Amino acid sequence: MGRSPCCEKVGLKKGPWTPEEDQKLIAYIEEFGHGSWRALPSKAGLQRCGKSCRLRWTNYLRPDIKRGKFSLQEEQTIIQLHALLGNRWSAIAAQLPRRTDNEIKNYWNTHLKKRLTRMGIDPTTHKPKTDTTSGGSSNCQYSKDSANLSHMAQWESARLEAEARLVRETNKMKVQRQLEFESSKPQTPARLFLNKITPLVQPSLPPCLDILKAWQSSWSKPTQSNETLNSNNSSRMHSMYAMMLSNDENLESPTSTLNFPGTTLLPLPPLPVPVSIPMTNNNNNNNIVPFNQVPLPLTDNTNNDDEIWKQFNLTKQNTEGDHEDDDIMAAVEAFRSSCGGFDNNIPPISSNVLQALEDGNGGDHENLNESSSLMCNVNLEENKHYWNSILGLVNESDDMNIVLG
DNA sequence: AAGTCTACCAACCGCCCTCAT
DNA sequence: AATGAGGGCGGTTGGTAGACT
Numbered sequence: 335m336g337r338s339p340c341c342e343k344v345g346l347k348k349g350p351w352t353p354e355e356d357q358k359l360i361a362y363i364e365e366f367g368h369g370s371w372r373a374l375p376s377k378a379g380l381q382r383c384g385k386s387c388r389l390r391w392t393n394y395l396r397p398d399i400k401r402g403k404f405s406l407q408e409e410q411t412i413i414q415l416h417a418l419l420g421n422r423w424s425a426i427a428a429q430l431p432r433r434t435d436n437e438i439k440n441y442w443n444t445h446l447k448k449r450l451t452r453m454g455i456d457p458t459t460h461k462p463k464t465d466t467t468s469g470g471s472s473n474c475q476y477s478k479d480s481a482n483l484s485h486m487a488q489w490e491s492a493r494l495e496a497e498a499r500l501v502r503e504t505n506k507m508k509v510q511r512q513l514e515f516e517s518s519k520p521q522t523p524a525r526l527f528l529n530k531i532t533p534l535v536q537p538s539l540p541p542c543l544d545i546l547k548a549w550q551s552s553w554s555k556p557t558q559s560n561e562t563l564n565s566n567n568s569s570r571m572h573s574m575y576a577m578m579l580s581n582d583e584n585l586e587s588p589t590s591t592l593n594f595p596g597t598t599l600l601p602l603p604p605l606p607v608p609v610s611i612p613m614t615n616n617n618n619n620n621n622i623v624p625f626n627q628v629p630l631p632l633t634d635n636t637n638n639d640d641e642i643w644k645q646f647n648l649t650k651q652n653t654e655g656d657h658e659d660d661d662i663m664a665a666v667e668a669f670r671s672s673c674g675g676f677d678n679n680i681p682p683i684s685s686n687v688l689q690a691l692e693d694g695n696g697g698d699h700e701n702l703n704e705s706s707s708l709m710c711n712v713n714l715e716e717n718k719h720y721w722n723s724i725l726g727l728v729n730e731s732d733d734m735n736i737v738l739g
Numbered sequence: 740a741a742g743t744c745t746a747c748c749a750a751c752c753g754c755c756c757t758c759a760t
Numbered sequence: 761a762a763t764g765a766g767g768g769c770g771g772t773t774g775g776t777a778g779a780c781t
Contacts, residue, residue, distance in 0.1 A: 348750080351750085370765095384766090385751085421771085436748085439771085440747075443748095
């Protein structure tokens, strides 16, 4: 026995909304709020089902929706989060202020997915597609490049997950404090959610700082060992190919500190010092901060990633076998140790992303330890090679586009 | 100019989850 | 515990506009 339909379908209009219908819906909601969606159409004088009204409002009519072209930063965020969360569009949307899950989903399907595919990356797994039908040295080189990309992705994935856990750990303490604080002052209005989020006051922090910081660290700092890289474990790819993918448009981003200046590899400029975002930005929010804007609890702008991973490995040894989340917690501990404690002003990350991470999308935990040692073993020459390889891949991709186009 | 193809995206559909009863 | 309402979510469809032949 199936569910009864949400409304009588007979006589109800379907298809595109007219401006008059939009106006009716807006006027009603602005005056009375949506209340029960099922009851709304008749009250508002609309020949639509409640579900249709809800979709129209949440995906199109809400005043706090940002429309138009996605920025490079947004693209990067989508790809990163998709790699972590898969097709959990609502969770991804929660990290992109003023974008709806539907819009992100469409953008993924029509733009990003194709771009990934064109780059030889499986958009589902975020792994490089392996071509077993052909051989040759160029393919060997490509495999190595892909492996390097994977290793970078492992690092990023680990960082993202560790960050999320780190912030959550901090928030457990903060929520309690905040509740205590809130109970001592008048209640603020509940936040409106755009797919459960609201537009946020953008902090001045450069987006994706965490990832870029990690990149800069791995790039700029020679490491101690020359152990061979193990390339058989691929992981998810994040912003490094987001930049590659964006190459067919404009690599210059107002927020990116990374550039591909032709074929010349230039040192990356120093990143700004992370600034703390106040726990309560503005008055009425749930302290949700875009995923990519959660600052690392760094106390200065020195490069401490190597130290982090040293600490990580030490902690890992001490906690091995305790829990499936040991890797993450070890990383958290490493952060904690290297940073000299938590920054008390770290904002929380939205719960759905954290939940998604916890729900099993941290499936690469087992790679964390390996990726840590891998990253520690990447030497400067290999990093140079890595970036040159990316340039090569990007150029190759462009050439292919020209030929195919 | 007309027909066809392609990309885009708003909207729909059906399943799932939560909550109240 | 079972049931149903309400709403959220992700996959898919279909209309439309622009590009191409």
